[in-house]
Amino acid sequence: MPRFQFTIHATDGKARRGTIAMQRGEIRTPAFMPVGTAATVKAVKPQDVRASGADILLGNTYHLMLRPTAERVARLGGLHKFMGWDRPILTDSGGYQVMSLSELTKRSEEGVAFASHLDGSRHMMSPERSMEIQRLLGSDIVMAFDELVPTTSTRDVQAKAMERSMRWAKRSRAGFDSGEEHAARAALFGIQQGALDEGLRQASADALKDIGFDGYAVGGLAVGEGQEAMFGVLDYAPGQLDETKPRYLMGVGKPDDIVGAVERGIDMFDCVLPTRSGRTGQAFTREGPINIRNAKFAEDQGPLDPACACPVCGTWSRAYIHHLVRAGEILGAMLMTEHNLWFYQSLMADLRAAIEEQRLTAFANDFRAKYQTTKG
């Protein structure tokens, strides 16, 4: 297998059907990456995550650097061996969580000084430190370290954050390349910033292209701006990035967000929604999400989703899972999460097939007609 090779097999409108080949395996795109925050996709064993159709997982740099620490994971043979997942892993840069979860943060050109949300211990995160942590974890796709500001900030604040992010992207590139052994088998993605401003997004895309990355993320979205504003940016942002490289929309999203983003040319996604929802009683179905805690499911003998081929839907009823979740049984969270992961992976498989067969618009319209976000 090559270090990193992206092949586009088919296109339909702006949408692309591709494959990323890496040493640890192939990633079919458009791809959805389940989130394994603390070296686990919560409530599901790695082999069951794989059985749902996932080719790649996401690990969180911020959480792992604090506990159990990247140094310990490295001493134990790296993240793949530690958690029992031998396929590709993408790690985020830690920037988003440092700036949203930690306390007493102090930003400077050097990086971000912060206090751990776990024990208050002081840490410094910088492009160089982020690259080092992701290398210690043994990540396959490493994300550049960038600065985030709210989409509601003034244009001046957004411009300065984007420009700093581009200087940090250059330092991330140098830091990544200095780990020669790791750089010989892993990939580095740059992150486009610029909030909701087309000009800033173009400047960011140009700066990233000059540095050169294996793939590009559209960053700074899915932070509360709403689907309409997000799609507004996605109408132009993917087209500003190198079309021969994969495009990754970080932190997205709801099933209807994913369908709309694929139509706009996005190739990769990650989101906690299927796993987090699974633990709070929300199950995804082709007709929209349902709250399994609802009393109307107490004696419903049908599966979570009649159109689902997952092992959960093949065995257990809504009534049983309603009982488990209401009783606070651990198996309830396990079954709900496994089903939700299958739902997401099956949606991605359907999208890939629709692109291959040049019927994405019809598929997307049919999906939107059936998928009721207010059902419950």
Ligand SMILES: [Zn+2]
């Ligand atoms: Zn199912």
